[in-house]
Amino acid sequence: AAEVLKLAHFVPPAHIITKAVVDPLSNGLKDATNGELTIQVYPGGELGKGPVEQYVRALQGVADITWGLEGYTSSQFQKTMISELPGVVGEKPGYEMIWNAYDKYLKDEFPGTKPLALWVSEPNVFIMKDKEIRTPDDVKGLKIRVSGSAQGKVLEALGATPVQMPATEMYNALQTGLIDGIVTGSSAILDFKLNEVANSYTVGAPLGTVGFYLVMNQGRYDGLSDEFKKAVDDNSGFGLSKHAEETWNARGDDAIAAVKGDSNKTVVELSPEEAEAFGALTLPVTESIVKELGAEDVLAAMQGK
Amino acid sequence: MYAFLARWADRLINLSAVIGSAGLIFEVAVILVDVTGRLFNTPLYGAQDLSEMTMSIVVFGGMAMADKLRAHVAVDIFEEQFPAWLNRSSDVFSALAGAAIFAGIAWTVYQSSQISLMLNLATNVIGLPKAWFQWALCAFSVITSFAMLLRAFEMLARKREQHA
Amino acid sequence: MSPFAIGVAGMAILVVLLVLRVPVAFSMFLVGFGGIVAIDGANSGLSLLASETFTLSTSAELVVVPLFILMGNVAAVTGMSRRLYDAAYVIIGHLKGGLALATVIGCGGFAALSGSSVAAALTMGKVSLAEMKRFSYSPRLSTGVVAAGGTLGILIPPSTGFVIYAILTQESIGRLFLAGVLPGVLLLVVFMLMISLLCYINPAYGPAGPRTSISEKVKALADSTPILGIIALTIGGIYGGFFSPVEAAAVGAGLMIILGIITRTLDLKSLWTASKESVVTTATVMLILISAHMINPFLALSHIPQAVGDFLGGLDIPAIGVLALILLTYMVLGCFLEGFAMIVLTMPIFFPVITALGYDPIWFGVLVVLTLEMGLISPPVGVNVFIVKSVAPDVPLSDIFKGVLPFWLAMLVTLALLVAFPQISLYLPNTMIN
Numbered sequence: 056a057a058e059v060l061k062l063a064h065f066v067p068p069a070h071i072i073t074k075a076v077v078d079p080l081s082n083g084l085k086d087a088t089n090g091e092l093t094i095q096v097y098p099g100g101e102l103g104k105g106p107v108e109q110y111v112r113a114l115q116g117v118a119d120i121t122w123g124l125e126g127y128t129s130s131q132f133q134k135t136m137i138s139e140l141p142g143v144v145g146e147k148p149g150y151e152m153i154w155n156a157y158d159k160y161l162k163d164e165f166p167g168t169k170p171l172a173l174w175v176s177e178p179n180v181f182i183m184k185d186k187e188i189r190t191p192d193d194v195k196g197l198k199i200r201v202s203g204s205a206q207g208k209v210l211e212a213l214g215a216t217p218v219q220m221p222a223t224e225m226y227n228a229l230q231t232g233l234i235d236g237i238v239t240g241s242s243a244i245l246d247f248k249l250n251e252v253a254n255s256y257t258v259g260a261p262l263g264t265v266g267f268y269l270v271m272n273q274g275r276y277d278g279l280s281d282e283f284k285k286a287v288d289d290n291s292g293f294g295l296s297k298h299a300e301e302t303w304n305a306r307g308d309d310a311i312a313a314v315k316g317d318s319n320k321t322v323v324e325l326s327p328e329e330a331e332a333f334g335a336l337t338l339p340v341t342e343s344i345v346k347e348l349g350a351e352d353v354l355a356a357m358q359g360k
Numbered sequence: 361m362y363a364f365l366a367r368w369a370d371r372l373i374n375l376s377a378v379i380g381s382a383g384l385i386f387e388v389a390v391i392l393v394d395v396t397g398r399l400f401n402t403p404l405y406g407a408q409d410l411s412e413m414t415m416s417i418v419v420f421g422g423m424a425m426a427d428k429l430r431a432h433v434a435v436d437i438f439e440e441q442f443p444a445w446l447n448r449s450s451d452v453f454s455a456l457a458g459a460a461i462f463a464g465i466a467w468t469v470y471q472s473s474q475i476s477l478m479l480n481l482a483t484n485v486i487g488l489p490k491a492w493f494q495w496a497l498c499a500f501s502v503i504t505s506f507a508m509l510l511r512a513f514e515m516l517a518r519k520r521e522q523h524a
Numbered sequence: 525m526s527p528f529a530i531g532v533a534g535m536a537i538l539v540v541l542l543v544l545r546v547p548v549a550f551s552m553f554l555v556g557f558g559g560i561v562a563i564d565g566a567n568s569g570l571s572l573l574a575s576e577t578f579t580l581s582t583s584a585e586l587v588v589v590p591l592f593i594l595m596g597n598v599a600a601v602t603g604m605s606r607r608l609y610d611a612a613y614v615i616i617g618h619l620k621g622g623l624a625l626a627t628v629i630g631c632g633g634f635a636a637l638s639g640s641s642v643a644a645a646l647t648m649g650k651v652s653l654a655e656m657k658r659f660s661y662s663p664r665l666s667t668g669v670v671a672a673g674g675t676l677g678i679l680i681p682p683s684t685g686f687v688i689y690a691i692l693t694q695e696s697i698g699r700l701f702l703a704g705v706l707p708g709v710l711l712l713v714v715f716m717l718m719i720s721l722l723c724y725i726n727p728a729y730g731p732a733g734p735r736t737s738i739s740e741k742v743k744a745l746a747d748s749t750p751i752l753g754i755i756a757l758t759i760g761g762i763y764g765g766f767f768s769p770v771e772a773a774a775v776g777a778g779l780m781i782i783l784g785i786i787t788r789t790l791d792l793k794s795l796w797t798a799s800k801e802s803v804v805t806t807a808t809v810m811l812i813l814i815s816a817h818m819i820n821p822f823l824a825l826s827h828i829p830q831a832v833g834d835f836l837g838g839l840d841i842p843a844i845g846v847l848a849l850i851l852l853t854y855m856v857l858g859c860f861l862e863g864f865a866m867i868v869l870t871m872p873i874f875f876p877v878i879t880a881l882g883y884d885p886i887w888f889g890v891l892v893v894l895t896l897e898m899g900l901i902s903p904p905v906g907v908n909v910f911i912v913k914s915v916a917p918d919v920p921l922s923d924i925f926k927g928v929l930p931f932w933l934a935m936l937v938t939l940a941l942l943v944a945f946p947q948i949s950l951y952l953p954n955t956m957i958n
């Protein structure tokens with residue numbers, strides 16, 4: 056019999072999440088089940104406001120599937136979020152590292168749900184207003200918006216003052232000069248229209264990434280017929296995560312290309328040597344966080360060692 | 361018995377409001393210290409965590425007092441046209457509905473606090489456990505619910521006296 | 525029963541509960557919760573009750589609510605608002621409705637900086653209602669002015685409404701901000717004309733005071749310097765990048781407390797009174813906002829917005845008719861829903877219809893934002909009206925609605941002007957950008 060899965064997120068339908076995850080999953084399920092298993096999307100927080108409670112919504116079954124950022128509830132995802140730290144993603148893509156460690160180390164961080172996709176964003180960049188960043192010295196004393204405590208530590212290591220604020224306030228805060236810049240993935244430049252107020256961008260410094268999850272209520276999954284279960288399995292997991300991360304990376308590249316094409320904006324692309332100067336300060340933060348968690352084995356598993 | 365309960369309800373209502381008011385002053389202080397500190401590149405660590413979580417105490421601390429002062433906004437446009445019995449019934453219904461709503465909030469937020477414990481949920485920067493503030497919200501809601509229930513009984517009792 | 529039918533029934537029950545004087549927040553909780561349970565089961569209803577309650581009562585954006593309430597209360601207990609209105613009375617009190625004119629400008633300015641019409645209605649309500657009463661202004665006029673005045677803020681940047689619209693529709697925030705400026709000024713002018721008209725028709729509405737000399741005006745202005753100074757610091761701090769609009773609320777309240785203590789107009793006891801009153805008002809206002817967020821998922825699950833969108837998109841009528849129907853829908857939905865929730869629910873459906881008809885999306889954004897603000901003051905669920913009621917408990921809601929009605933009509937006139945003359949919205953963005 057036909058069934059509908061409710062998928063909820065908190066961003067507009069035009070957000071990259073639709074192309075990266077929602078459409079492939081939704082079309083895949085439809086094709087695999089002759090249109091019997093479909094997805095109804097509730098975007099923009101229709102099934103509950105804001106990003107913080109997304110995991111709980113899936114866990115409690117308000118929606119069958121939800122999308123969220125691990126960084127909003129970082130205490131829950133301490134090990135998974137190692138993948139976000141500076142220098143971790145690079146040789147291997149983020150989704151591969153996360154799934155390498157998932158069964159043995161990360162599964163405990165996702166109780167009551169079945170992760171359908173786990174991935175990270177394009178690399179974080181400096182999005183600045185009137186401040187050009189070429190060396191770590193350029194960051195000293197600047198007020199930079201960060202989204203979590205790990206990023207805060209990274210910015211403190213660079214000598215900046217980390218500032219917390221909701222994402223929707225970033226535009227005004229940059230415009231009035233409340234903050235000098237933002238560290239986040241470059242796709243945010245387009246998502247939050249930051250290109251209208253930020254005029255200097257620096258890419259290439261190891262500043263980490265942003266991690267995402269798409270999870271499904273475990274009970275809902277268990278209650279599906281075998282045929283539907285197989286359809287879900289075949290259209291999620293490693294493959295969906297890979298597609299998500301690649302789509303995100305492409306979107307990040309588009310954003311950088313867009314600001315590069317604008318003559319009023321500067322895009323600083325750091326050389327490997329210049330990037331290393333940042334790494335000398337940010338990579339030890341990764342080391343100390345991993346050590347503090349006692350999670351050397353998790354990192355090694357992520358790296359496939 | 362009723363007098364005893366009413367006296368205790370009153371004390372709890374006042375205590376809630378006192379805690380809520382203290383939270384509000386604390387909130388102002390936290391943000392002032394943060395803003396001033398930021399001018400000198402030393403913002404208050406975890407200021408947003410503190411101000412967000414404290415707000416749950418500010419918002420729910422005043423809930424019982426708001427009911428006691430009958431501050432909850434209602435559409436009074438047709439009050440004059442309605443017969444007395446209808447107005448009285450609606451007052452009793454409202455008090456009972458309020459009691460049920462706050463009991464429901466207390467119960468579901470308590471359930472949710474168990475999930476917070478399971479997921480180890482805490483604020484992002486200074487790691488304040490979410491469950492603490494959910495418990496505070498529960499406690500304030502229980503007091504509010506209890507006070508509304510008492511008020512409903514009081515109205516019913518008064519009605520019976522009038523009829524007697 | 526289909527989800528759609530449950531949705532319609534739910535709205536009907538909501539109206540009945542409201543008419544029967546069940547408190548607004550309770551009514552919305554009952555209908556929102558009941559509706560979600562009816563469509564989606566008890567599980568969803570219960571967990572949404574928990575998550576919406578906790579999310580909203582710890583929301584970074586809503587921290588402004590208790591802080592601005594406190595600011596208004598401290599201004600009242602220290603006598604700062606009294607001095608402010610004494611000054612305003614000396615300066616323009618000789619005009620009919622002069623204080624109301626001053627208040628609507630104050631509301632607009634305040635909302636402009638805070639970006640929140642709720643915060644503006646709360647603070648200005650605390651500051652101005654008692655003062656206007658002192659000068660024998662009709663509570664109908666004064667509450668109407670405060671409820672309507674706050675709605676100016678969403679047109680004048682910074683405006684959260686435009687940011688949300690821009691992110692949802694991928695339009696430029698900068699262009700939208702510019703597009704809101706002239707309509708915001710126009711609306712202010714129309715409001716002021718309306719006040720003058722009302723006071724001309726019925727002089728008892730806002731009685732004119734005695735004429736005063738220049739030296740009296742200067743002295744009155746000097747007397748109100750402290751509060752004017754704090755207001756200037758707060759506005760300057762936002763535009764100067766020293767703090768965010770949310771933080772400005774705490775800075776304003778904090779400065780008033782400090783000034784009150786220094787000038788000995790505030791002792792611990794009166795601070796305590798102000799703070800306790802603020803907590804009670806916060807509780808009532810936040811409970812309304814939380815309950816409105818239970819209605820939101822209920823309507824999403826009922827698919828009413830989609831059904832309306834599909835219906836409008838399929839209509840074979842001229843473009844202007846579709847536009848009018850869409851705005852009408854916003855006005856009707858605005859009676860039940862909080863504004864931002866409604867943008868999120870409906871824009872994905874209406875926006876493609878509007879662009880397909882060839883309308884300018886920036887201009888449409890201005891129309892939508894203005895229409896949403898009309899919803900904030902329209903019966904039966906005009907959130908701003910309830911907010912004004914929460915700071916003016918002794919004024920019957922019927923009087924507040926009657927007081928608001930002329931301003932609602934003023935907004936309708938403004939909306940018609942904006943529809944007829946798109947240049948009002950588009951002149952600044954088209955000349956100042958590119």
Ligand code: NA
Pocket residue numbers: 635636637638639640677678679680681682683684
């Ligand atoms: Na504004």
Ligand code: NA
Pocket residue numbers: 857858859860861862899900901902905906907
């Ligand atoms: Na409304």
